[in-house]
Amino acid sequence: MAWKRWFSKRAIGAINLLRGRGKYFDDAEEKIAALIEFKEANNIDLVIHTGDYTALGLEAELKLAKELVAPLMTPPQRYVTVPGNHDIYVHEGNSHYRFSEQFCSVLQNDLPEYCRGGHWPLIRLVGDNVAVIALNSSKPNPIPWHSNGRIPREQLDALEEILQDPRVKDRYIFVMTHYAPRLENGEPDTKLHGLINADDLLEKCKAVKHGAILCGHIHRTYQLDLENMNCDLYCAGSATMEGHEGFWVYEVEGKEMKAKRVFWDRETCTYCF
Numbered sequence: 001m002a003w004k005r006w007f008s009k010r011a012i013g014a015i016n017l018l019r020g021r022g023k024y025f026d027d028a029e030e031k032i033a034a035l036i037e038f039k040e041a042n043n044i045d046l047v048i049h050t051g052d053y054t055a056l057g058l059e060a061e062l063k064l065a066k067e068l069v070a071p072l073m074t075p076p077q078r079y080v081t082v083p084g085n086h087d088i089y090v091h092e093g094n095s096h097y098r099f100s101e102q103f104c105s106v107l108q109n110d111l112p113e114y115c116r117g118g119h120w121p122l123i124r125l126v127g128d129n130v131a132v133i134a135l136n137s138s139k140p141n142p143i144p145w146h147s148n149g150r151i152p153r154e155q156l157d158a159l160e161e162i163l164q165d166p167r168v169k170d171r172y173i174f175v176m177t178h179y180a181p182r183l184e185n186g187e188p189d190t191k192l193h194g195l196i197n198a199d200d201l202l203e204k205c206k207a208v209k210h211g212a213i214l215c216g217h218i219h220r221t222y223q224l225d226l227e228n229m230n231c232d233l234y235c236a237g238s239a240t241m242e243g244h245e246g247f248w249v250y251e252v253e254g255k256e257m258k259a260k261r262v263f264w265d266r267e268t269c270t271y272c273f
C-alpha cells in the first residue's frame with residue numbers, strides 16, 4: 001500500500017492490532033472452518049452476516065475474508081450481508097465499491113426497485129415465508145475516536161414502503177444492519193460508537209408484524225426484548241474473537257421463530273448449542 005495512505009485512522013488501527021488486539025483473532029481461520037462445518041452439519045438454509053470482516057478495510061483483507069467465507073456464500077442467494085464500519089474504514093473515495101467488488105455475488109436484490117443508493121436496502125425473499133431486509137449503516141469514519149454509523153434517510157423511507165409491500169409484509173421479516181440500535185441493557189450505544197439514528201430505525205420497525213432485528217458491531221452475543229414491538233433484537237456478537245465467540249441460529253416455522261445461541265467449545269474446537 002502506498003505510504004501516504006497510512007496517514008489516516010488506519011495507522012492508529014494498525015498500532016492497536018500490533019499492540020495486542022490482533023491476538024484475539026489468531027485462530028480466526030480455524031473458527032471459520034468450524035463455522036463451515038457447523039453450517040453443513042445443521043443444514044443451515046440461509047447465512048446472515050452483519051459485517052466487520054476486516055480490521056483496517058484493506059483490499060487484501062477483504063479478499064482473504066471472502067476466500068475464507070466462500071463456502072458459507074454458496075449458493076449466493078442463501079447468504080445476506082452488509083459491510084461493517086471496519087470494512088469501509090477510512091474515506092478513500094472507493095471504500096464502498098471495494099467491499100461491493102469482493103462481495104458482489106451475494107448482493108443480489110430480489111426487489112431492486114427499492115434501492116436508494118448503491119445496493120441498499122437489499123431485500124431477499126427466502127421460500128414463501130421469510131424475507132430479509134438489509135440496511136447499510138456503515139460509513140467511513142476518518143476521525144480516530146469515531147466509530148459510529150447512520151442509516152441514510154432514503155433507506156429508512158424505503159424500509160417503510162417495503163414493510164407495506166404485499167410481497168413482504170406477511171412474511172417473517174429479519175431487518176438487519178451493522179450497528180446495534182440498543183445495547184444489551186436496553187440503552188442506546190454512545191454517540192461516538194453507536195447507531196446515530198437508532199430511534200428512527202426502531203420507529204419504522206414497529207410496522208413489522210412478525211420478525212426480528214439483527215445487528216453486529218458489539219462483540220457480545222445478546223438478545224433484547226424491545227418494548228411495544230413485535231420484533232426482538234439479536235446481536236450476533238463475534239464469531240471469531242477469542243473469549244466472545246458466538247452467533248445465533250434462527251428456526252422459523254410459520255410466524256414463529258425460535259432463536260438458539262451458539263457457543264465455541266475450546267476443547268473440541270467446534271461450535272455447539
Ligand SMILES: [Fe+2]
Binds near residue numbers: 084085086178216218
Ligand atoms: Fe463494527
